[in-house]
Amino acid sequence: MRNPLLARRQMIVDIIHPGRPNVPRAELQEVVGGMHKTDAKLVVLFGFRTKFGGGKSTGFCVIYDTEDALRKFEPKHRLIRQGFEEKKEQSRKAIKEAKNKGKKIRGTGASIAKHKAKRAAGAD
Numbered sequence: 001m002r003n004p005l006l007a008r009r010q011m012i013v014d015i016i017h018p019g020r021p022n023v024p025r026a027e028l029q030e031v032v033g034g035m036h037k038t039d040a041k042l043v044v045l046f047g048f049r050t051k052f053g054g055g056k057s058t059g060f061c062v063i064y065d066t067e068d069a070l071r072k073f074e075p076k077h078r079l080i081r082q083g084f085e086e087k088k089e090q091s092r093k094a095i096k097e098a099k100n101k102g103k104k105i106r107g108t109g110a111s112i113a114k115h116k117a118k119r120a121a122g123a124d
Contacts (some may be wrong), residue, residue: 007069037074
C-alpha cells in the first residue's frame with residue numbers, strides 16, 4: 001500500500017522458510033529491496049512472529065522513498081536498530097532522578113523543568 005503522506009510504501013510480509021528457524025532481518029532487507037527496486041537500507045522490517053511449528057513468519061515492512069523521510073518518520077528505536085543513530089547510554093539512577101525532579105514542579109513550568117532535568121541527566 002502506498003502512503004504518500006509519510007513518503008513510504010507499507011505492507012504485511014509473509015516469509016516461508018522451511019527447514020530454518022527464522023530468517024535474518026538483513027537478508028530480508030536485501031530480498032525485499034530487490035523486489036521493489038529500492039536500496040536495502042530504506043527497507044524497515046519489524047514485528048515478525050514465527051508461526052507455531054516454524055516454517056512461516058509474518059511481519060510488517062515499510063519502504064521509504066528517501067533517507068530523509070526515513071529519519072523524519074521512523075521511531076528512534078527503529079533508527080537505532082537500522083544503524084542510522086547511536087544509542088546513548090544513560091544510567092537508571094539518572095533517569096529516575098530526572099523523573100522525580102520534574103514531578104516536584106507544578107503548572108506550566110513542569111514541562112520546562114522536565115526538559116532541564118532530562119538534559120542534566122544526559123550530561124552525566
